[in-house]
Amino acid sequence: MDKILVKGGNSLSGSVSISSAKNAYLPILAGAVLCSGEVVLHKFPKYDDVINMIEILENLGGKSAIEDGSLILNMKSLSSYEIPRELASLTRSSIFSLGSILGRFRFARVAYPGGCEIGARPIDLHIKGLEALNVKVVDRRGYLTCDGRNMHAGNVHLDFPSVGATENVMMAAVLTKGRTKIFNAAKEPEIVDLQNFLNKAGAKIRGAGTTTITIDGVEKLGSVEYTPVPDRIIAGTYLIATIMCGGDVLLENARPEHLQALISKFDNNSCKIVTKSDRIRVISNGRPKSINKIETMPYPGFPTDLQPQIMALQTISNGTSVIIENLFETRFKHVTELVKMGAQILTEGRSAVIKGVEKLYGAEVTATDLRGGAGLVLAGLVADGYTTISNIGQIKRGYESIESDLKCLGADIKKVEFL
Numbered sequence: 001m002d003k004i005l006v007k008g009g010n011s012l013s014g015s016v017s018i019s020s021a022k023n024a025y026l027p028i029l030a031g032a033v034l035c036s037g038e039v040v041l042h043k044f045p046k047y048d049d050v051i052n053m054i055e056i057l058e059n060l061g062g063k064s065a066i067e068d069g070s071l072i073l074n075m076k077s078l079s080s081y082e083i084p085r086e087l088a089s090l091t092r093s094s095i096f097s098l099g100s101i102l103g104r105f106r107f108a109r110v111a112y113p114g115g116c117e118i119g120a121r122p123i124d125l126h127i128k129g130l131e132a133l134n135v136k137v138v139d140r141r142g143y144l145t146c147d148g149r150n151m152h153a154g155n156v157h158l159d160f161p162s163v164g165a166t167e168n169v170m171m172a173a174v175l176t177k178g179r180t181k182i183f184n185a186a187k188e189p190e191i192v193d194l195q196n197f198l199n200k201a202g203a204k205i206r207g208a209g210t211t212t213i214t215i216d217g218v219e220k221l222g223s224v225e226y227t228p229v230p231d232r233i234i235a236g237t238y239l240i241a242t243i244m245c246g247g248d249v250l251l252e253n254a255r256p257e258h259l260q261a262l263i264s265k266f267d268n269n270s271c272k273i274v275t276k277s278d279r280i281r282v283i284s285n286g287r288p289k290s291i292n293k294i295e296t297m298p299y300p301g302f303p304t305d306l307q308p309q310i311m312a313l314q315t316i317s318n319g320t321s322v323i324i325e326n327l328f329e330t331r332f333k334h335v336t337e338l339v340k341m342g343a344q345i346l347t348e349g350r351s352a353v354i355k356g357v358e359k360l361y362g363a364e365v366t367a368t369d370l371r372g373g374a375g376l377v378l379a380g381l382v383a384d385g386y387t388t389i390s391n392i393g394q395i396k397r398g399y400e401s402i403e404s405d406l407k408c409l410g411a412d413i414k415k416v417e418f419l
């Protein structure tokens, strides 16, 4: 029953180092299933989603240890190709393991995944992609059973550049003889990271980061040591927090090139953003101007995972803003909570109109999902009085300790235990 308690009004200053990307670590963990040698992943982040994924790997027969902040995995003794319901429901990333389990065993049985409740989140593209590699997929009683005994390389055309489907097909093709091509692939930096990890282990993949990815099947993957990219969504969250609170914050271990869609929104605003290849400095004073229109898109467009945080900023900006959520149809659950704090927001379908107010007010709110919860924390940082955020287990899925990071930057914030 832990909650986050925030007293709004402090400006932020100092520096914070950004942890490894959840959305890079998770598919890389799934990719480890393909490796017959030791996998060492540096900068291990203690997000609940990552910890749950490690539990899934251990349930398959893998071994894991943490030494000096690095995760060491040994997948030699994998003995199972099944992810049962109680584990699959812990994280949506269980579905990414379909491709790698198939690659390893030519067979996979995975229960439907869990994750944030932000829309229907179908898996038809994953299934179509695997079927294009001649995998027989049976969808029955909440389980996907995949028979890959006659798998072969092929051309996969994705109707939409789904991140998870791109990663799944990449992993299914790595140990499959011949050349597989994925057209209309997702271009997210985490996909490039997965390619780099798998190639370091011995795979032959090129084109990640563009719309066409080519995978030439290899016999096996060996040992690998790798450092996944920093989390662009956490960096974006703290960048937005600084603009909201005012102050001068240095985000270390952050990649500005992954955040151009966000940074470019502030070109003519009251803040200054200075970037170097691995750091971002944000200097902000005065009330920001509203951003006219923000529309979430696949990368390199504006990330849906920063939509609640940028909405929190728009609630106190000067002017009116429209946000269009194109990725997930019910990703406005945080709106009801922001309105409890005095925000003026109207939603209609996938659009939200936000009229900036001078002040938000502290309230008791609930984190409805991971990023929605982060948006509420940001709103609490600028609200008059105290804000209590409950259901913070959602936030811990993708932030090691949002309250410690923001406290280090000067916010009046702490985790409290409520009985």
Ligand code: UD1
Pocket (backbone or CB within 6 Å): 022, 023, 026, 092, 093, 119, 120, 121, 122, 123, 124, 125, 126, 127, 160, 161, 162, 163, 164, 165, 186, 190, 298, 304, 305, 326, 327, 328
């Ligand atoms: C990944 C990210 C998530 C992010 C999302 C979009 C990870 C672990 N998670 O999720 O944080 O919010 O990308 O950037 O990397 N779709 C289908 N059929 C499918 C698959 C997806 O219609 O088979 C649709 C989805 O409903 C959604 C869109 O495609 O509308 C994007 O989803 P996708 O890119 O697959 O997101 P995830 O991989 O689930």
